[in-house]
Structure formats: C-alpha cells, structure tokens
Amino acid sequence: MLNKSNYLRKLAFSASLLLGLIGLDNTASAQFIGISADAAIAYSAAPGSASGYSVGISHPAPFFPNIGYSNVSFKEKETIIDSSDTTSSVSLDTTTTIKTINLFYNVPFPVVTISVGFGYGIDNLGTGVETKTTIVENYQGTKLDQDNSDLKASVSEAFFHIGLPFWNTVEFHIGYHFMSFTNLDITSKKSVNFQGDYTIEKKKYSGGMTTIGVQVAF
Numbered sequence: 001m002l003n004k005s006n007y008l009r010k011l012a013f014s015a016s017l018l019l020g021l022i023g024l025d026n027t028a029s030a031q032f033i034g035i036s037a038d039a040a041i042a043y044s045a046a047p048g049s050a051s052g053y054s055v056g057i058s059h060p061a062p063f064f065p066n067i068g069y070s071n072v073s074f075k076e077k078e079t080i081i082d083s084s085d086t087t088s089s090v091s092l093d094t095t096t097t098i099k100t101i102n103l104f105y106n107v108p109f110p111v112v113t114i115s116v117g118f119g120y121g122i123d124n125l126g127t128g129v130e131t132k133t134t135i136v137e138n139y140q141g142t143k144l145d146q147d148n149s150d151l152k153a154s155v156s157e158a159f160f161h162i163g164l165p166f167w168n169t170v171e172f173h174i175g176y177h178f179m180s181f182t183n184l185d186i187t188s189k190k191s192v193n194f195q196g197d198y199t200i201e202k203k204k205y206s207g208g209m210t211t212i213g214v215q216v217a218f
Contacts, residue, residue, distance in 0.1 A: 034058035036068075038161075038175055038213025045207025046074035052098075054159075054177065054211055056115075058106055065103035070119060070157060070177055072209045073097040080198045087141050088196035093134040094186050096205055098179050099127040100157045113165055113173070119157035129153045129179075129205070133186045139195040149189040155181040163215065175211040 040052030052072030059066060075095050082088035104117025121127035135147040157180070163173030183202035 033060075034171075034215050034217040036161075036171075036173075036213055036215035038173075038211035040072050040209050040211050042210045043072050043074055043207055044210075045205045047076045048074065050074040050209070052209055052211075054102075054175065054209075054213070056102075056104065056215075058215070058217075065105055065117070066115075068102045068104060068117065068119070070100045070102060070159075070209070071097070072177075072179070076203075080200060082196040082198055085140065085196060088137075088139045090135060090137045090194060090196065090198050090200075092186065092200070093136075094131055094203075095133075096129065096131045096203075098129050098155055098181075098205075100155060100179070101125060101127055102157055102159065104159070111164075113161075113163040113171055115161040115163070115173075115175075117159055119159070119177075121155040121157070123152050123154075127155075129155045129181050129184070131184055131186050131203075133190075135187060135190055137194060137196065144195065145192070147190045147192045149187050151184055151186060151189050153181050153184060155179055161211075161213075169217045171215040171217075173213055173215065175213065177209040177211065178207070179209065180206045 036056040038054045040050060043050035050072055054068060054070040056066060056068030077093050079089055079091045100119035100121040102117050102119025104115050107114045107116060131151045133149045135149060137144045157177055159175060159177040161173045161175040163171040165171040183204050185202050187200055
C-alpha cells in the first residue's frame with residue numbers, strides 16, 4: 001500500500017509539472033524575442049559600493065541557449081604600514097572590473113519565470129577579471145615615485161533570475177550572479193620593488209552580484 005501511495009504521489013506531481021510546462025510553453029511560444037536589462041545593487045566581495053549590470057537576449061528556439069553579458073566594478077583603497085618601521089607605508093588604490101559572456105535557459109515554471117545560466121570571462125574575449133592598482137610608497141617619510149600594477153585573470157559565473165511576468169510582454173525580476181576566480185596578488189605586476197617590508201594579502205574578490213531588472217518581449 002505504501003509503494004502504491006508513493007507511486008500515486010509521484011504520478012500526481014509529474015502530471016502537475018507537465019501541465020505547468022505545457023501552459024507556460026504556450027505562453028512562451030507567443031514570444032518572438034525578449035530583451036532584458038538588469039542593474040547591480042550589490043556585490044558581496046566589494047569593500048564598499050559596486051556598480052554593474054547584466055543584459056540578455058532570449059529567443060523562442062528550443063534547446064538553443066540564450067546569450068547575455070555581465071559587468072561589475074568596484075574600488076578599494078588601503079594603506080599598509082611597515083611592521084618594523086612606522087615611518088614607512090604603502091598606499092594601494094585598486095579598481096576591479098569583472099566581465100563575462102554567459103549562456104542561459106528560461107525554465108518553464110508555474111506563476112513565475114526562472115532563468116539559469118553560466119558564463120565565462122577571459123582576456124582573449126575582452127572579458128575576465130582586471131585590477132588596476134596605483135601604488136604610492138612613503139618610505140621613512142619620503143614619498144617615492146608612483147607605480148602601477150595591472151593584473152588580469154579568468155573568471156567563471158553561475159547565475160539565476162526569478163521573475164514575475166505581466167501581460168506576457170513585461171517581466172520584472174531579481175537575479176544573483178556568482179563570480180568565481182583565484183585570489184589575486186594585486187601588486188604582482190609592479191615595476192619597482194618596495195623599499196619597506198609590507199604584508200599584502202591576496203584579494204578574495206570572488207562573490208555574488210545581486211541585480212534587479214526587467215525583460216520586454218516582442
């Protein structure tokens with residue numbers, strides 16, 4: 001009897017899911033193309049505020065993924081003092097930009113719409129992680145010449161959007177984009193050696209970008 005009940009529950013769930021997929025598929029079939037635009041409201045690894053966005057283009061062709069693009073940037077300023085000489089310090093002013101190209105699918109679901117996808121960024125595609133750091137060392141009270149360290153790395157992305165459609169043409173949604181990459185030594189590309197001795201930890205800038213946006217279907 002227990003096995004029979006489990007079977008009936010699974011059958012009912014499968015039937016409900018199938019009906020939901022069919023109903024939403026009929027709605028989606030009227031859509032020729034959809035354009036979405038999202039603004040970043042936060043990035044979890046940013047030391048302060050962040051700015052960014054994501055855009056996407058959806059199409060009705062089955063099995064083929066949709067395409068999008070993500071971009072987020074933020075700044076960090078810090079001063080590190082030589083542990084053995086308090087008259088020496090180094091100031092770091094870093095701007096970090098993360099860019100990806102992504103592929104995603106719109107998953108049929110009752111009431112709401114869900115999009116899931118993955119992305120990648122690499123310098124050869126004009127994307128990836130890029131840090132631009134301005135370095136100024138004050139050694140024993142003397143300000144030395146300014147130096148720069150520009151670093152690039154690859155990044156992978158996974159994201160989802162949850163939206164609420166209106167009139168089959170407009171959808172408002174929220175999203176979360178997780179960006180993952182190796183910890184960054186932001187001073188590794190400097191051209192001049194430090195005079196003092198500073199402990200500069202690698203930056204853990206992997207994190208999540210939270211977005212809000214809208215999609216318009218044509």
